[in-house]
Amino acid sequence: MTLDVHLFGEFATGRIARFLRHMAALQLLGMEWPFRVVAPCPAPQKPYTPPRPTAGFRIIQSTFLDSFKVVSMQIGLRGFSGYAFVLFLWMVSAPLHAALNIEIFGGGATQIPIAIVPLAAEGTLRQRVTPVVAADLQRSGLFRLVDPGSLEPHEPAEVAYPDWISRGAGALVIGSATSLPDGQVALRVRLLDVAKQAQLAIYTETVPAELLRAAAHRIADLIYEKLTGDVGVFSTRIAYVEKQGKRYSLQVADADGFNAQPVIEYTEPIISPAWSPDGTRLAYVSFENKKPVVYVQTLATRARKAVANFKGSNSAPAWSPDGKKLAVVLSLMGGSQIFMVNADGGGLQRITQSGGIDTEPSFSPDGQSIIFTSDRGGSPQIYRMKLTGGTSGTAERLTFEGSYNVSPHYSPDGKSFTFIHRNGDRFNVATQDLATGQVQLLTDSQFDESPSFAPNGKIILYATEIRGRGILSAVSSDGRTRQQLSIQTGDIREPAWGPLPRKQ
Amino acid sequence: MKKVIGVLLISLLSACASQTTQPTPEVEEKSMGTQAPQEGPRTSGVGGPALNPLTDPKNILSKRSVYFDFDSFVIKDEFKPLVAAHAQYLRGNAGARVLLQGNTDERGSREYNLALGQRRADAVKNAMTLTGVKDSQIEAVSLGEEKPRALGHDEASWAENRRTDIRYQGE
Numbered sequence: 147m148t149l150d151v152h153l154f155g156e157f158a159t160g161r162i163a164r165f166l167r168h169m170a171a172l173q174l175l176g177m178e179w180p181f182r183v184v185a186p187c188p189a190p191q192k193p194y195t196p197p198r199p200t201a202g203f204r205i206i207q208s209t210f211l212d213s214f215k216v217v218s219m220q221i222g223l224r225g226f227s228g229y230a231f232v233l234f235l236w237m238v239s240a241p242l243h244a245a246l247n248i249e250i251f252g253g254g255a256t257q258i259p260i261a262i263v264p265l266a267a268e269g270t271l272r273q274r275v276t277p278v279v280a281a282d283l284q285r286s287g288l289f290r291l292v293d294p295g296s297l298e299p300h301e302p303a304e305v306a307y308p309d310w311i312s313r314g315a316g317a318l319v320i321g322s323a324t325s326l327p328d329g330q331v332a333l334r335v336r337l338l339d340v341a342k343q344a345q346l347a348i349y350t351e352t353v354p355a356e357l358l359r360a361a362a363h364r365i366a367d368l369i370y371e372k373l374t375g376d377v378g379v380f381s382t383r384i385a386y387v388e389k390q391g392k393r394y395s396l397q398v399a400d401a402d403g404f405n406a407q408p409v410i411e412y413t414e415p416i417i418s419p420a421w422s423p424d425g426t427r428l429a430y431v432s433f434e435n436k437k438p439v440v441y442v443q444t445l446a447t448r449a450r451k452a453v454a455n456f457k458g459s460n461s462a463p464a465w466s467p468d469g470k471k472l473a474v475v476l477s478l479m480g481g482s483q484i485f486m487v488n489a490d491g492g493g494l495q496r497i498t499q500s501g502g503i504d505t506e507p508s509f510s511p512d513g514q515s516i517i518f519t520s521d522r523g524g525s526p527q528i529y530r531m532k533l534t535g536g537t538s539g540t541a542e543r544l545t546f547e548g549s550y551n552v553s554p555h556y557s558p559d560g561k562s563f564t565f566i567h568r569n570g571d572r573f574n575v576a577t578q579d580l581a582t583g584q585v586q587l588l589t590d591s592q593f594d595e596s597p598s599f600a601p602n603g604k605i606i607l608y609a610t611e612i613r614g615r616g617i618l619s620a621v622s623s624d625g626r627t628r629q630q631l632s633i634q635t636g637d638i639r640e641p642a643w644g645p646l647p648r649k650q
Numbered sequence: 651m652k653k654v655i656g657v658l659l660i661s662l663l664s665a666c667a668s669q670t671t672q673p674t675p676e677v678e679e680k681s682m683g684t685q686a687p688q689e690g691p692r693t694s695g696v697g698g699p700a701l702n703p704l705t706d707p708k709n710i711l712s713k714r715s716v717y718f719d720f721d722s723f724v725i726k727d728e729f730k731p732l733v734a735a736h737a738q739y740l741r742g743n744a745g746a747r748v749l750l751q752g753n754t755d756e757r758g759s760r761e762y763n764l765a766l767g768q769r770r771a772d773a774v775k776n777a778m779t780l781t782g783v784k785d786s787q788i789e790a791v792s793l794g795e796e797k798p799r800a801l802g803h804d805e806a807s808w809a810e811n812r813r814t815d816i817r818y819q820g821e
Contacts, residue, residue: 415796417760436749436817437791438764459768459792462761475765477790480772482765503765519762526762552759566759573758595759614803640760 257290258373261315266300266322271331272355275323278362282380282402283369286604287627302336302345310340317346317373319365330354335365337372347372359404377602383644384607385409385419385428386618390636396430398445401600401643403631409443410450420463420472421644422489428642429453429463429472440474442489453491464507464516465489473497473507473516484518498531498541506553511560517544518554525549528565528578545578547585555598557623564597564606575608575621588625595639599623601646609639703739704818710735714816716774717809720755723769725777736816737778740787747819750774752792753799755808760794767792770814 260283262276283289292315299305299320310318321335330352337347349368353361360381367378382401387394388408394416399406410416414433421428422442429442438461443450454460458477462484465472469489476485484498484507498504502522509516517530520541528551529541545551550568557563557577567576567587575589575597588606597608600620607620612630616637621628632638703709716729725733740746752771754763771790779785800807 415793417764417794417796433793433796436751437789438793457789459764461764475761477768477772477792482768503762503769505765506759506761519759526759550758552762568758593757 257288258316259290259292259314260317260319260369260373261292261294261310261313262319263294263298263300265320265333265335267325268323270325271323271358273358273362275333275335275358275362275365276319278359278402279319279366279369282363282366282378285402285629286370287622287629288370288374302338305338307340307343315340317369319369321349325355326352331358333361333365337369359400363400363402376604377646379600379602379605379643379646381647382601383425384618385421385642385644386609386638387416387419387640388633388636388638389616396428397638398428398644409445409448417640418462419640419642420465421642422465423467423469423645424648425645427489429465431461431463440472442472451491453487453489454485456494462505462507464509466509467511467513473509475505475507484516497533500541504529508555508563510556511558517556517563519552526552528552528554528563544580544583545585546583551576553596557599558601558603564599566594566597575606577606577623586625588621588623589619589628591619594619596641598641598643600643605643607641607643609641711739716770716814716816718770718773718812718814720808720812723766723773725773730777733774733777734781737781737783740778740783741781744784744787747787748789749817749819750788750790751797751815751817752790752794753797753811753813753815754795755811756795756798756803757808758795760796764792764794764796767794770812774814774816 262280262283264274264276268274268276280291284291292310292313295313297306297309297313300322301320305318305320316339318338318340319335320338321333324332324334326332331354332352333350335349336345337349338344339346347368349365351361351364363380366380370376370378370380380401383398384401384403385396385398388397388406392413393411394414395408395411396416396419397406397408409428410430410432412432412434416433417431417438419428419430426446427442427444429440431438431440433439435455438459439452440454440460440463441450442453442463453472454463454474454476456476456478459482460474460476461482462475463472464474466486471486471488471493474485474487475482477483478485479496481501482503482505483496483500484504486495486497487493497507497516498518498520500520500522502520503526504518504520504522506519507516508518514534515530515532517528519526520529521527522529522541523543526549527543528545529543531541544554544563545565545567548567548569550566550573552566554563554565561581562577562579564575564577566573567585568574569587572590572592573594574587574591575594576585576587578585589608589610591610593611595609597606599606604623605620606623607618609616610619611617612632615632616639617630617632618638618641619628619630701709703711705712710732713732716725716733718724719726736748740748750771752767752769752774754767754770756763768790771792775788775790778788795811798807798811799813800810
């Protein structure tokens with residue numbers, strides 16, 4: 147067993163880095179260590195880009211920031227041996243967070259260099275804001291964080307632009323956090339264009355202290371939108387299934403893996419969660435009654451209802467874009483065929499008519515057609531069918547490369563879809579353009595499953611495996627950046643990215 | 651001293667590693683053959699009054715699994731007597747009900763595997779209804795790859811998981 151150690155940001159420099167350089171040198175001399183230093187010492191100014199993932203364990207700054215500080219303090223005090231360093235790393239990191247671990251691979255072709263200055267009085271807050279903003283932006287792969295060093299402007303008048311130009315920052319984030327007597331926090335955050343010496347955006351909001359993380363995600367969304375032109379998805383939520391021993395739970399978490407809350411827990415499997423378009427309900431398949439049954443559960447009230455509990459198997463729920471209907475797969479009339487039911491379970495209507503398997507429906511964003519997996523041609527391939535006017539249209543085959551293409555999901559703009567393509571003995575995430583038919587393979591791992599788009603279409607979330615454990619991974623739709631989300635123990639799988647929060 | 655810490659560390663790391671990579675204990679499929687049904691239907695006369703033919707290890711009815719080849723839902727010859735015996739029992743016991751649960755190995759899409767498992771359950775159902783068992787006595791469902799009996803990631807485990815289980819109501 148090998149432990150790979152990656153260091154980021156400030157931990158890639160200074161005392162720890164020197165120690166690791168020493169360790170790496172010893173490894174080169176052939177000494178056996180229980181861990182491998184993957185990235186000994188990137189230069190301080192350069193952003194650290196981790197290598198392609200290999201089997202191993204990585205420790206990432208974003209979720210371990212506080213732990214690392216503890217570790218580096220210990221080292222500063224005693225000059226501990228290398229063993230002790232890793233030991234501390236392990237011990238401190240393991241129990242501290244039940245949240246997901248997040249790690250990032252690769253980066254966009256052009257990364258926007260951005261400096262984020264800690265807000266005035268931010269240190270007094272229970273939840274600091276700028277580290278959350280920085281982690282969000284970094285995770286997108288489109289930003290490179292520039293170290294502000296000792297510069298600490300909080301107001302535009304305090305900004306000495308030449309200093310930031312020389313540091314290579316293209317954008318600058320400054321502001322203040324004022325704790326009010328009623329326990330709320332007044333946030334004022336400005337996004338500045340360094341080259342133009344101009345303000346691009348200002349964010350002001352007064353929030354309860356316990357909602358500072360959510361506010362930080364909104365700030366990251368604003369920055370992302372202003373600098374990339376695309377909608378940010380940092381304020382969205384994801385759903386996934388967690389398996390711990392014999393227990394299965396359907397979890398809903400923030401897009402960065404924090405604030406995970408179980409929606410429902412069972413000792414029987416749960417699969418195929420699907421968000422209602424307004425984000426208030428989840429449809430899923432539960433095996434609690436010795437067979438698959440489709441439920442819809444309202445998140446706020448936890449009330450749930452079996453919307454497809456017919457004789458035989460009921461599975462693969464997909465919401466229509468208006469949230470009024472669900473496509474489901476039933477074996478009620480023989481085989482596995484796609485039907486439509488109302489969101490309250492009534493109004494059953496058959497959609498596909500084939501002698502084979504038709505499953506995994508996904509609605510086009512305009513609600514006019516579905517794509518689905520069918521083996522009507524001999525092997526599982528992806529087909530599209532119009533839903534117009536009650537006439538059950540003929541299905542058009544979309545995939546032709548290879549003998550196993552499954553699990554299609556439309557992109558939010560309806561111009562492409564993501565799916566799983568079997569590539570030899572691997573199962574990988576791919577996208578296909580609907581107009582040109584062009585296929586792009588985005589991953590090269592062993593067992594990828596259940597891909598779906600983020601609501602801005604820029605990221606695809608999917609399930610994969612590392613050394614037999616289920617983890618979630620996300621790949622940018624251009625394939626350049628990947629991130630992984632895992633938990634300390636158990637498996638996570640069956641991810642589904644929720645919709646954008648409704649505009650207030 | 652360094653060596654001691656090193657050994658300690660290695661054992662600690664490997665302990666953590668085995669903890670996190672260990673396959674989780676099986677979600678146990680109740681052993682069909684040995685468990686007595688709580689209110690299982692009984693035949694009169696056959697095999698003595700005390701023995702339930704469904705659980706009598708000497709009776710073919712205690713065998714409850716039909717195995718399939720890779721990517722196949724054809725009932726192999728070796729399992730035809732088993733299916734025929736259960737069909738006969740169902741014909742003779744109009745009140746008996748069975749749940750046929752199809753299963754697949756772990757490779758591929760969960761939902762597509764659910765549909766493949768359904769085919770394996772349907773294959774057993776069709777074999778039974780062809781001999782005259784009433785449709786209302788049988789429910790064919792799929793567990794897909796979700797409830798593997800064997801937890802390995804090799805051909806032996808996969809073969810064990812490509813099957814349909816026959817469960818009588820009340821079991």
